[in-house]
Amino acid sequence: MNAAARALIEGTFPAVWVNGEVTNFTRARSGHCYFSLRDRDSQIRCVMWKPDARRLPTQPTEGMEVRALGKLTIYEGRGEFQLVVSELEARGEGLWKLAFDRLRTKLETEGLTSPARKRPLPAHPACVGVVTSSAGAALRDVISVIRRRAPWTRIVLSAARVQGEGAADEIAAAIRRIGAAGCADVLIVGRGGGSMEDLWAFNEEPVARAIAESPVPVISAVGHETDFTIADLVADLRAPTPSAAAEAAVPDRASLRRELADLGERMGRCMEDRVESCRERLFEARLDLRDARERLVAGRRDRMAVLAGRLNALSPLSTLARGYAVPLDPAGRVLRRTADFTPGAAFRLRVVDGSVECRVEGVDGEDRAG
Template identity: 40%
Template sequence: MMASRATARATGSFAAYTVSELTSLIRASLESAFGTIWVEGEISNFRLAPSGHTYLTLKDEVSGIRAVVFRGVGKRLGFCLENGLRVVCRGRLTVYEPRGDYQIIIDALEPKGIGARQLALEQLKARLADEGLFDTARKRALPSFPQQIGVVTSIAGAVVWDIIKVVHRRFPLADILIFPVTVQGQLAGRDIARMIRELNTQRTSDVLIVARGGGSAEDLRAFNEEQVARAIYQSRVPVISAVGHEIDYTVADLVADYRASTPSAAAEAATPALTELVNRLQSNHTRLAHSFSRLLQQWWAKVEALNVAGLDPQAVLQRYLQRVDELETRIGVCVMRNIDRVKEHVLGLCQGLGYCGPTKHTVRLVERVSHLTLRQDKQIVSFLETKSRAVESAGARLHALSPLAVLERGYAIARHWPSLKLLRAATDARVHDRVQLQLFNGCLLCKVQEVQQ
């Protein structure tokens, strides 16, 4: 094609490219000249299509170039693209022929200056914070005396034994329910979230400890997953997060009701110290005994003072008892007078009610209701008989118009076989066609020998 056009130009004749030909040549030249390239720029004009493909523009201070991230590549990124994000991407340069735009088909992309996983974590934290999962106002207090403590952790490490030892030492009255999970690996987050929901379904534990030992950021990755954070947020049981060491901070720590620096510290936070409780009770018992002793001494001193003053405490008490009897008698007389007045008022109301009572009116209403009931019964019977006759008449007419009634009189319905198209004229069928005849009782499958007009 190009050789023929060069020959045409050499001979002085004119031959023009079509737009499609020129665009195809440019695309082929770009793809062969550049191949796979790396480009750094800032994302703008970000758009996520309903198909799942992402369209954007990579720009710097001077220029911009269109780019496409197809759905499969976008799913593998692990973080969300957004306007203003500076990235380094790998792809191939090509031309989108319908518009004549050159663009980059991206097959790998990393944030500039920060890892993809760290960016995804920061985006997840921002989104959960906006939804209120980290709000301190919603965090619940831990129970003071838990009867059962649920523990979601691995049974392979020392974490579970550290928790058991601390709980038995501090508060041996509490039961421990272990929910074994995988705390590291691709499926660890799903396993942890499922066990948290399972514990809430059983509703037997008073507090829940989610724990694992220390490790690298990759080892703690499961506790930074969104499904674990939402399972903790939705838990009806208060949750203590004890992941890693004191310097480690995960998303689970931010969502949990209480964050412990270590699994042992989580066990201490979940339980009261039994020895401290015993000491506190003994101290309260001693203080209470001293208080009663001082109170008795004060009352005894008052009695002694009365004796010194020449007053007989028993005589004083008798005078108070006599005064109480007098007041009781006066109160009784006042109550009886009030009762008598209320009785007289009630009797007067009863007499007036009997004179103006509704008995006569009630009798007339009962007679009226009986009369209306009889009329209603007669009207209902007449209505039902009329409707029954109408239904029987309609049924007879419906039967007369029924196709089955027509077939019962010896007629048949002809349909083309096997399409079952209704035949209304002889010309609707041809010789050797097969015809189905529907009779009142059954069908006949016939073959057309002759068409008679």
């Protein structure tokens, strides 16, 4: 009888939208979800099988107003009337917004979205890592921009699916591969535009944590300018598009040429200033050396004068200058005693300004007191 009732109901009623409040929502270990929808007058039991339940961004809260698309049936084992739900949407901002806000609050509590964590991008990266789909337009846009702006930059792709079931885990693994390889100076993570559901992988916790753990700065570039994701909050820089991310990652070669020209001019001015400074220091050193030399010469001149005075005081000439004379024999020996003089012998008498030729006429011995 239950089987007949089930066949009758399923064959009579097409898929219907049902509005109501969620109550007793449960996700079983099998992945199926069980709950009830109620209004002020009645309620209906609902089931959402695992393939459809996997698409839910988060669980609805108790009492949340939703609308469900499903088919009416009877659970034969218990003879219970139920709705097999294929789509579940929250009224107002929806389950997607609820899931976004829940994860955002969690990450903010941990400090992962704090501006203080944001790292500056390298000015001249040698290698840019890219995490995106290998077949997407985002990769082509990034390569085109980098080749135009900085063609010397290497690009390393760590490919991953960017939408669908399991995409978030693939993106997180691709981010960690780049970090482990240590080959990139900056990392672009993103994809082109799409619906909220298409972009949802970048709103999942595994991607957020992989970005936060990346050893190199991360640029998030998901969707179009109006799209905003959890990845944008955790990344070091949010770019509105993949092309804008590539522009932010590498310098423009034209501006780099201008920068190099400016550096050349600055270096030239610095060299001129340095040469002028060295010239002034050399001139000052020459003056100091001249003054030191003059002081040294003057000091030595004064010392020589003192020594000359002392030497002159000890010189026989100074004695002669006082009126004394020194007799010398033809060999130049000093005649000191009367015994050194022989009558008739010639000798010279050395006086202060020359010598006088003399001859001994006679010799008187030393006067002796009687």
